[in-house]
Amino acid sequence: MRLHRLTVTAFGPFAGTERIDFDLLSSAGLFLLRGATGAGKSSVLDAVCYALYGELPGTRRSNGVRSDHAAPGVRTEVVLEATLGGRRLEVTRSPEQWRPKKRGTGLTPDKAQTLLREWAEDAGTGGPGWVAFSKSHQEVGEELTRLLGMSREQFCQVVLLPQGDFARFLRADSKQRAELLGRLFDTGRFQQLEGWTADLRLRHERAVQGGRQRVHALLARAEEAAGPLAGGDAAAYRPEPDAPPAEVLGWAALLRVAAAERAESAGLWLAAAEDARAAARDRFAEQQALAERQSRHHRARQELLRLTDTAALAAPDRARLEAALRAEAPALLRGPRQRAADAHAAARAAEDARRAELAARAAAAGWAGPLDTPDDLLAAEGAARAEAGRLEAAGADEARHGALRAERARLERRRDEADDLAEEARRWLEPFEERLRQLQREREAAREARAELDLIDARHAELARRRDAAVQHLRLLGERTAAEDRVRALTGAAQDARQRALDLQERRLAGMAAELAAALTPGEPCRVCGSAEHPAPAEPSAGQVTAEDERRARAAQQAAEAELATATGLVGAIAARAAAAEATAGGRTADELAAEAEELSLRRRSVLHAAEHWLPLGRQLEQLERDGRTRSRQLSEAVELAAQLTGQLKAQDTELATLEGRIAAARGDAPSVAARTAAVTALATAAGAALTATRAAGHTAERAAETAEALHRAALAAGFAGPPELAAAVLPPDELDALKRRFKQLDADLELASNRLADPALQASAALPPAAAEAARAAAARADGRLADAHSAHDRARRRVADLARIGRELSALAAELAPVLDAFARTSRLAALLAGAPAENALRMRLESYVLAARLEQVAAAASRRLLRMSGGRYTLVHSDGLVSGTKRSGLSLHVVDAWTGRERDTATLSGGESFFASLALALGLADVVTDEAGGMPLDTLFIDEGFGTLDENALEEVMDVLDSLRERDRAVGIVSHVADLRTRVPAQLLVRKHRTGSTVHHTTREDA
Incomplete structure (x- = not known):
């Protein structure tokens, strides 16, 4: 790339139109851009960048393009003529701006304009001339970027070596160097690769987390299904949620084995409970029957004792009745006889x-x-x-x-x-x-x-x-x-x-x-000369x-x-x-x-x-x-x-x-059973009633016989001494009947009680120990409860075995599904950690982008050292270091300076001001060479260096000028932007920028003019 001419109008500090002939300045190979501070030296470089890229350099992008000194009707415009890629081009750029209306008052906007023309030997008019290439901002920008082969940031770092930037780059940390080198060498694709790998790892991690959540859910279900089996010794083997599938499957198998053993134990417990329940039922029935017989024997014995006591107490009444009966027989023999017969018939x-x-x-x-x-x-x-x-x-x-x-x-x-x-x-x-x-x-x-x-x-x-x-x-x-x-x-x-x-x-x-x-x-001293005499005082003039x-x-x-x-x-x-x-x-x-x-x-x-x-x-x-x-x-x-x-x-x-x-x-x-119970109860009742009726019939028969015999022996058997005794023995009919009924019932009850007490079954039961019916009933109830518990436990155990078997199948299927996902996640995690510079996988903690930039920085350091050796009289060289740095910082982007006088490496921050300048300049020139090679070897025939020479002593300045003079090889032009006075006598071709109240101007001068 070679610059020929630059024309700026109403741009930056330039109010009017200023023309710069770079061909004239470059004829000596080295030229100087000088002027007072703030005159607009750097604005010349801004105009070059604006013409090529449509934007100002990054540090001055916020500044306006239009000059504040320009008249309202003057249009801001930059025209640059340059040779790019063997083609002579002219690019014209004008920003959007406001101008007075042609009619009426006020302002109207003018849109931004861009024009690219190319010099052709045959312009279609029979001779050479300019041919319009495009008026499109986008097309012009793409074409110029293609021909230059570098971005605006690269151009500003390589062609327009900026003030102080490389001194900062020289002392910068790894992060700051990475930012600059990343912009210059466009290593964003490596950063994108890191990001893509990290995103891939996150996707695999989400898949693994999803699978582990499913495993965790199945583990929870298995633990829930296993119930108490999951505790105790089995709890010690419970895997973590991120455990390997084999460990999870092993724990599930352990639960299934424990569940199967518990189910078998529950079946045995159920059989035992059924046998115990049957035995308890039989025991309860036996004790209940024994208790009933012992109760009946006790009641019969008590009844007999009561009736015996009653009979003893009724002995006088019985004697009265007997006497009345003896007395009644002779008189009423036929009546009792008939009544006895009637009673027997009934x-x-x-x-x-x-x-x-x-x-x-x-x-x-x-x-x-x-x-x-x-x-x-x-x-x-x-x-x-x-x-x-x-x-x-x-x-x-x-x-x-x-x-x-x-x-x-x-x-x-x-x-x-x-x-x-x-x-x-x-x-x-x-x-x-x-x-x-x-x-x-x-x-x-x-x-x-x-x-x-x-x-x-x-x-x-x-x-x-x-x-x-x-x-x-x-x-x-x-x-x-x-x-x-x-x-x-x-x-x-x-x-x-x-x-x-x-x-x-x-x-x-x-x-x-x-x-x-x-x-x-008069008489007082003069304030100027001190004399008290005033021979010829000056006279005031008119006005x-x-x-x-x-x-x-x-x-x-x-x-x-x-x-x-x-x-x-x-x-x-x-x-x-x-x-x-x-x-x-x-x-x-x-x-x-x-x-x-x-x-x-x-x-x-x-x-x-x-x-x-x-x-x-x-x-x-x-x-x-x-x-x-x-x-x-x-x-x-x-x-x-x-x-x-x-x-x-x-x-x-x-x-x-x-x-x-x-x-x-x-x-x-x-x-x-109820019908059977009713029939048996009715039989017992009917048997008792029949027994009572049979006994009553026997008694009435005996009574009928007695009255018949009494009627026959009445007179002899009465036993009375005389009528008074017979009369005294006679009782009223009601009382006599009452006594008869009373003693008749008493005798019948005594006989019935004796017969009941004589029952062999009751006597045998009474001889046994007291029955334990309630204890047998409680034991039967407990046996029923144990049987119900055994049934429930057996059902739970069978359900648990089925549930754990189903969950085990699901876990096996999930483990087979997760195996390739876990493998992919492990490989991707290691790769992402390696590319991201994680210490576990990357001993140097160097990211992929840093690794690429480190290689570029090594090339830059080598290219810079060739010039730094000359500038420093063979004393200093720059070396790249990929050693580990302290803290969490990434390694690979460190720069050291080697001092040949001591043979030791030291930090670049230890360089003096002048040493820092020519080290920074050498670094800038080396970076320009590497970026040029990276851009495809585009020749840079015009190069600008902006300031920094004021820090050099005479010898260092001489060395730097020798290096800069060597840059003119292969017809390269180098422009120095500086206001250092010593350079005016060293550089023959000069461009002077003067500042005025109405705007700056440029003038081509020579060393003699300076």
């Missing part, structure tokens, strides 16, 4: 009725024993009552059987309802995923529309703000023009006031002798200036300058506000912004309809997801309930079968 009839009823009851109860004698009847009654006692337990079984059947019917209904509910949930869940995805797609579209609507609203508000700023900018430009006109008028007035004050000062100084003479007093005149002129000058400063500040404030308004408006007109806002309004109306569905679709989606969770929970609960109810039904079937066996054995041919 007793026989009652006995026949009771025996008929007894026969019916015996047939109903299936009694096959004899019923003829009282002993037979007594035995039948005892046997029936004993069997009734035994049937009480069977009655409890029958009641339990009925309750179980009712409960089973209820459980079957609940299981059917659970199955129906599960089927309904399955049918509802079949299309659920598709409905969910459809709603999600529709809501995502609505969300995008909503986001676009927000963007449109934000953009619309931004356009309104920018439109207001554009309107304000137009107004402020008018105000600035008026303010600038006022500043120019006030500037003239201030200059006039200053000139008048200076003139008055000079005139007063000229007439100071007359002013001093006017203050002399003599007094101190008061000078003071008023100074006050007028200060007032004019203060007013000018206020007006200048107002112009600056208006310019700042106008610049802010222009920046806010983005350089666009209010009409353009209004048109774009109208387009946005049209777009908003089209997007609003889709965005309005976002909330309804969100509510539908939330409702569908809630319904899905409800249905899934409903399905799970229904399936679990159905399984639970099925287990309960099986347990009830087992118990029903057991009860049915015992009930069948107890009821015999009867339709039920």
Whole structure:
């Protein structure tokens, strides 16, 4: 790349048009750009960068392009003629700016313009000339960047070696060096590779985390299903959530083995509980029957004792009755005889009725024993009552059987309802995923529309703000023009006031002798010479200036300058506000912004309809997801309930079968145990009644015989001494009958009590120890509870085995699915750690981008050292270091300087100011060489070095100039930007930049002119 000519108009500090002939300056190979501080030396380089890239260098990008000194009608423009890639090109750039309207008042915007032309030997007019290439900003930018082969940042670092940047680069830390080298060598792709690898690792990590969450969920389910089996010794083997799949599968297998052993133990416990329950039931029945017999024997013995005592107490009444009877017989022999016969007949009839009823009851109860004698009847009654006692337990079984059947019917209904509910949930869940995805797609579209609507609203508000700023900018430009006109008028007035004050000062100084003479007093010493004589005092001239005149002129000058400063500040404030308004408006007109806002309004109306569905679709989606969770929970609960109810039904079937066996054995041919109990109880009652009737019939028979015999022997057997005794013995009929009934019942009760007490079964039971019926009942109840617990434990154990088997299959499938994911995650993690410079995988803690930049820095250090050796008289070289640095900083981008005088490496921060300059310059030149090679070897025929020479002594400056002089090899031109006076005598070709109140100018000079 070689620069030929540069023309700037109203650019930076240059108010008018300035032309720079680089061909003239480059003829000597080395040229100097000099001028006072702030004159605009660096602005020449800014103009070159702006022409090539359409932007100022990075450190000055915030500065405006247009000159503040330019007249409103002068258009800002930069024209650069240069040879790029063997082609001679001319690029013209003009930024967007405001100019006065051609008609009316005010300002109007001029759009930015770009023009690229190429010199052709045949321009189509019969000879050489310029041919237009493009007017498109984008096309021109792409073409120039392609020909230059480097970005704007690279160009500014390689061609326009900036002030202080490489001194900072020399002392920078690794991070700062990485930022600069990354921009120059475009290593963003390596950073992107690091980011891509890190993102890939995160995706694999999310997949692994998702799998581990599923494993954790299955572990929780297995632990829940295992229950207490997961505690104790098994808890020590429980794997962590991120444990290897093999460890997880091993723990699941351990739980399954423990569950299988527990299920087998529960089966054995159930069998033992069933045997214990049967034995307890039998024991309870035996003890209950024994208790009933012992109770009957006790009651019979107590009854006999009571009746014996009663008979002893009634002995006098019995004697009266006997006497009355003896007395009654002779007189009333036929009456008693008849009554006795009638009583016997009635007793026989009652006995026949009771025996008929007894026969019916015996047939109903299936009694096959004899019923003829009282002993037979007594035995039948005892046997029936004993069997009734035994049937009480069977009655409890029958009641339990009925309750179980009712409960089973209820459980079957609940299981059917659970199955129906599960089927309904399955049918509802079949299309659920598709409905969910459809709603999600529709809501995502609505969300995008909503986001676009927000963007449109934000953009619309931004356009309104920018439109207001554009309107304000137009107004402020008018105000600035008026303010600038006022500043120019006030500037003239201030200059006039200053000139008048200076003139008055000079005139007063000229007439100071007359002013001093006017203050002399005869006889008093002069304040100037001290003489008391004043032979020839000066006379005041016409128009003599007094101190008061000078003071008023100074006050007028200060007032004019203060007013000018206020007006200048107002112009600056208006310019700042106008610049802010222009920046806010983005350089666009209010009409353009209004048109774009109208387009946005049209777009908003089209997007609003889709965005309005976002909330309804969100509510539908939330409702569908809630319904899905409800249905899934409903399905799970229904399936679990159905399984639970099925287990309960099986347990009830087992118990029903057991009860049915015992009930069948107890009821015999009867339709039920209750019917059997009623028949046996009725038999016992009928036997007792028949026994009573038989005994009564026997008594009446005896009584009839006695009265018959008494009637025959009445006279002899009465035993009375005489009628008084007979009369005294006669009792009234009522009293006599009452005594008869009383003693008749008493005798019958005594006989019945004796017969009951004489029952062999009762006597045998009474001889045994007291029955433990309640203890046997409690033992039977405990046996029932243990059996129920055993059934429940067995059911739980079987369900636990099934659940753990299912979870084990799911874990095996998940482990097979996670194996490749874990392998990929391990490899990707190591690769990402290596590329990111993690200490675990990267001993140097050097990222991939840092590694590439370190190689580039090593090349830069080698290229810089060749020039640094010459600049430092063979003393210093720069070396690249990839050693570890302290803390968490990355290594690989360290620079050291090797001092040949000591043979030691030391930090670049130890260099003096002059040494730092030529080390920085050497580093900058070396970086320029490496970047040039990186850009494809584009020759750089023009190079600029901006400042820094003031820190060098004479010898160091001589060495640096020798190195710079060597850069002219191969027809390379080097421009030095400096105001160091010593360079004026060393560099023949010079470009002088002068600053003025109305703007800077450039002048081509030579060493002689300087």
